[in-house]
Amino acid sequence: MILNLSDVLSEQHKTIEKDIPIEMEVFQSELGEFRILDKEPLAIRVEHVKGRELLITGKAKITVEIPCDRCLEPVETELVLDFTKDVDLSVPDGEQSEDLDETNYIDGYTLDAEQLIRNEVLIGWPTKILCSEDCKGICNVCGQNLNQGTCDCEDTSLDPRMSVIRDVFKNFKEV
Numbered sequence: 001m002i003l004n005l006s007d008v009l010s011e012q013h014k015t016i017e018k019d020i021p022i023e024m025e026v027f028q029s030e031l032g033e034f035r036i037l038d039k040e041p042l043a044i045r046v047e048h049v050k051g052r053e054l055l056i057t058g059k060a061k062i063t064v065e066i067p068c069d070r071c072l073e074p075v076e077t078e079l080v081l082d083f084t085k086d087v088d089l090s091v092p093d094g095e096q097s098e099d100l101d102e103t104n105y106i107d108g109y110t111l112d113a114e115q116l117i118r119n120e121v122l123i124g125w126p127t128k129i130l131c132s133e134d135c136k137g138i139c140n141v142c143g144q145n146l147n148q149g150t151c152d153c154e155d156t157s158l159d160p161r162m163s164v165i166r167d168v169f170k171n172f173k174e175v
């Protein structure tokens with residue numbers, strides 16, 4: 001949804017508060033495509049501080065399906081967005097602080113709520129997703145999900161300590 005800022009910018013200290021429904025059904029980024037299972041509207045507040053300066057605060061909740069890092073089973077992950085931003089529209093593009101995406105959601109007098117949410121989801125993206133703390137992962141030979149059953153593959157990632165024990169057994173046999 002596009003929010004028109006011309007009204008709020010017309011007068012100092014003017015504020016808009018709105019609940020904006022989130023439109024996206026899928027979250028797309030360079031990390032991949034993720035199904036959005038549930039979402040709460042973005043509660044946004046835009047305050048005209050002075051000049052062309054805005055104070056933007058927002059809260060939203062999105063539940064995304066992200067594959068487990070070990071076994072790739074989808075994990076329902078709730079992302080809570082809660083942000084505050086100072087935006088000075090009088091600073092020309094390219095001269096904004098290091099925050100390069102700072103104003104990619106504001107164009108002239110309009111604010112693109114979907115783009116803003118996309119930025120915030122990326123910022124809050126979890127670094128690690130596990131279906132459970134003790135997820136056993138998948139067999140790297142046959143792909144069997146080891147949480148659901150075992151397989152007969154030989155463990156190719158030989159633990160060096162194990163090979164010592166094997167050598168000991170071999171020596172016994174040879175005696």
Ligand SMILES: [Zn+2]
Pocket residue numbers: 068069070071072073130131132135136137
């Ligand atoms: Zn898992």
Ligand SMILES: [Zn+2]
Pocket residue numbers: 139140141142143144151152153
């Ligand atoms: Zn296997």
